[in-house]
Amino acid sequence: MSIAVTQASGTLTAPATRGLVEIRGVSKSYAGHEVLHDVNLTVQPGEVVAILGPSGSGKSTLLRTINHLESVDRGWVTVDGELIGYEQRGDRLFELKEREILKRRTNVGVVFQNFNLFPHLTAAENIAVAPVALGRLGKSDARELALGLLAKVGLADKPDAYPRQLSGGQQQRVAIARALALQPKVLLFDEPTSALDPELVGEVLDVIRDLAKLGTTLIIVTHEIRFAREVADRIVFIDAGHVLEVGPPEQVFGSPKHPRTKEFLGRVL
């Protein structure tokens, strides 16, 4: 099974030269409780970054700021130099209109923990709905794209199944195909395997592994430590809203610098 983000025509379009994510000084509070504190992180185009940390450490919130599902209180996020949620004109930052936010969002695909497939649409319709709604493809082209993507995630025989008729692992693979349909520069995974039976985790990780080889920028929040070690170029460890450690897996897992990282890894490994 291998993944290629293809148009209906079949050309490969995932150049490794795009998908640079910069996060600078991002802070975020909910009702006085700081969930993110001055977070700085640069993700290179085509890089695979795994974000680890205990529950409630702010990893999901950080992920969600990257496509503006969550606004930030301070700091900024850019994808390929484009600010998320704002636009610079002179020395001012203007809040973007919803239409612009939506347009920029299509550069960043999201795969959710609970899949969030649209239950009243079939697998193929779930994938085709966004390219059609955004006017990128006609209905039949979008259907063809959907069938192609379903084949890539190993579900060529399920285009007309409703999500509830699929297993968790199959649903998550449809969700990944749906995120790929817009050919995003960056893909965000928010604990993609946490809602799955242990048996089904593997099939989803296989798909992500293939994506990683392809050169799309991937940012993965996960609890699958072994998977992170295998697939990630860099590991980011977050605790209580602070980025405590960033580095290649060998270094973070082999010789963690921060005592908190040591403690966390000691418990989960």
Added chain:
Amino acid sequence: MTDTVKEHRSAAPTEDSSASRRDVNQVVNRNSPDFAALKVVHTRHVVRWIFGALVLFVVLQFLWSLATNDKYGWPIFATYFFAPAIIKGIQLTLALTVVSGTIGFVLGTLLALARLSKSPILNSVSWSFIWFFRSVPLLVQLLVWYNLGYLYPRLGLGVPFTDNYFWSFDTVTLVSQFAAAVLGLSLNQAAYSAEIIRGGILSVDQGQLEAAAALGLPRHVRVLRIILPQAARAILPNAFNEIIGLIKGTSIVSVIALGELFYVTQVIYNRNQQVIPLLLVSVVWYIIFTTVLSVAQFYVERHFARGALRVVPPTPIQAARGWVKTQWARLDEKPETPEAPTTRIGGNGS
């Protein structure tokens, strides 16, 4: 488990041949009988059948009285059932229902969306609308709309806060009887359906909104393609309640002398004193409308159940056929088990 089988085997090795058709590797206690081979006799629901028969008796008694009590005046009922005046009244009733229902639900959807929007102004305007139209009795609303010309003799565009019009209309000609009825019914309907639709929208999982937003879907696509079809499942039962309520509720506009079904019926029985037969005429028509709507409701709900259920429920006809089939099949079950087969159960018995 394994232990018992081992013991058993060593204790009675001669019986091995009788069990030879079973898989040798399977762990089977040969003392336990093969229940799968036995025939199932279903429980007889005696009390259920007795009460069913009692209820059936009461229903039949009532139907018999309907047919034989000549005070119901069925011949008169028959002469008026398709009378031109009644048919005209029906047309008006249906027109009022369709127009007010459509306006009511479209406006209700907008009110529900306004109520859920982030704008505090839209939000409070919507809240106030719903609050007001649910507070004032429909009867009063209808009378006020009908007599609007008394409050505002002319309606039009002009300099705000003055009586200088550039362009205006006589209120009485603008707001006819029919318009007054439609205004009253549809604004009232909008207030109620807004809350029903809002409830439906709230029942859709928050994750659906996030997923739709993350895909960059424009707002109208999110509402029309993602949210409302899912909300429909929660909205539909209440919405059909409202439409059925509305079709009968139109009879309230008889207070402004609009000739819909109920008003026509009243006019006729006031003239010929045949109250019961004429009331029956309108009742039977209302029953027909409600029946059609109820059947439509079933199929519309079934349509929107796709994706929400793994298997769509059978239609009533399918269900009834299935029920008769099971009951028929159970008829030849013997309630008392004959003694002979019991000996076959145990392994030791043979």
